[in-house]
Amino acid sequence: MLEINDLTITIGAHQIVSIEHLSIPAGRRLGLVGESGSGKTMTAMSIIGLLPRDAVVTGSITFSGVEMVNRSERDLSNIRGAEIGVIFQDPLRALNPTMRVGKQVAEALRLHNTVPSNQVKGRTLELFKQVQLPEPAVLARRYPHQLSGGQQQRVLISMAIACDPKLLIADEPTTALDVTVQKEILELLARLSADRGMAVLFVSHDLGVIEVISDHVAVLYGGSLVETGPADDIVALPRHRYTEALISVNPGHPEDISASLGKPLVTIKGSVPPLGAFLPGCRFxxxxxxxxxxxxxxxxxxxMTSEHSFKCWNPVDSTMPIGSGDAELASERQ
Structure with a gap:
């Protein structure tokens, strides 16, 4: 359904993203993971044309057979919301503070003529029920600041799915939420995807979150894909050293964290270089x-297989049990 080929995004003299190939079949969930500054959001926003004015995009992004690169703003506006829904990272900033949340969802329905005008209110309340918001009729009359962070995010999700999109782009939608609410949102998105046959592009810096929500994982570093494959394969048998490092620094699910107490925290040496400062060769x-x-x-x-590929001269030994490399990684950083 979504095919990306030879995509490059350039701002000024700097190439921000360079992706040879990435695809999302209909109804599947792809997790795009990497540290801040890896190019995740730029990649996601290039699909719907929401990039800085000075960004130059080349290559091909086809959605349902339609080329998205260099399409007119009018065409993209008709696709956004109607066929591709978007959930942004900070719900309080994404919602209009001067409008009641019910009216904001209704506005999205009216904009794309999804339902007759006399059914908009009922459809809005139905959407609130689908995202498990309590007392939809009462909550619909509240302003964003009167809701909790989890409720704000559920309102955004209801707006994103209002027009039954084929693809949902979720850009770090759980970052600002506590662990309990985060789990609820992930379960909600997975259920909505399954119930609606809706594909999801889930962007996150947290491989633990990506593992929960995604069928397939793409690891991005320095704007380049370093490893892609089924989520289970990537987590159990990572091949690229950056993927291994992301797994090593993740404390695990809340119920597993107790096992890490008293042990040194593992970190990835240094930080993502600024634009223009990457060394030649492997970005990592x-x-x-x-x-x-x-x-x-x-x-x-x-x-490795038809679905699992990587780019690394000195990959992780595929026969090494996951976790045995973590001690080595930690000792080298003491």
């Missing part, structure tokens, strides 16, 4: 404890 070079001389050259794509 300079931060990777397993760097070899060959890493100064851009690694090719290696296919």
């Amino acid at each position: 070079r300079g931060r990777c404890p397993h760097e070899i001389e060959q890493c100064a050259v851009e690694p090719p794509i290696t296919e």
Whole structure:
């Protein structure tokens, strides 16, 4: 349903994103994961044309057979909301503070002529029920600041799914929420995707969250895809050293955190370099404890299976049980 090929996003003299291929079949959930500054949001927003004015996009993004790159703003406006829904990271900033939340959802329905005008109110309350908001009729008359963070995010989700989109882009939708609410939102999105046959592109820096929500995972670093594959395969048998590092620094699900108490926290050395400061070759070079001389050259794509591929000159041993490499990674950073 969504196909990205040879995509590049350039701002000024800097190439922000370079992706050879990425796809999301209808009804599937793809997790796009990486640290802040990896190009996740730029990649997601390029699909619907919400990029800075000076961004130059080349390559191809096809959605339901329609080319999205360089489409007119009028065409993109007709697709946003109607065929592609979006959930933004900060619900309080995304919602209009001067409008009641029910009216904001109703406005989305009217904009795309989804239902007859005399059915808009009923459809709005029905959407609130679907996202499990309590007392929909009462809550619909409240302003965003009168809701909790979890309720604000559920309102945004109801707006995003109001027109039965084929694809939902969720850009870090659980970052500002506590763990309990985060789990509820993830379960809600998974259920809505399954019930509606709706594809989801879920953007997050947290591989633990990505693992819960996604069928397939794409690991992004420095604007480049370093590993893609089924979620279970990526977590159990990562091949790229950056994927291994993301798994190592993740404390796990809340019920597993107690096992880490008293142990040194594992971190990834350094931080994502600023634009123009990446070393030639592998983007993770300079931060990777397993760097070899060959890493100064851009690694090719290696296919483990038809679905699982990576780009790394010195990959994780696929026969090594997950977790055995974590101690080595931690010791090298003491």
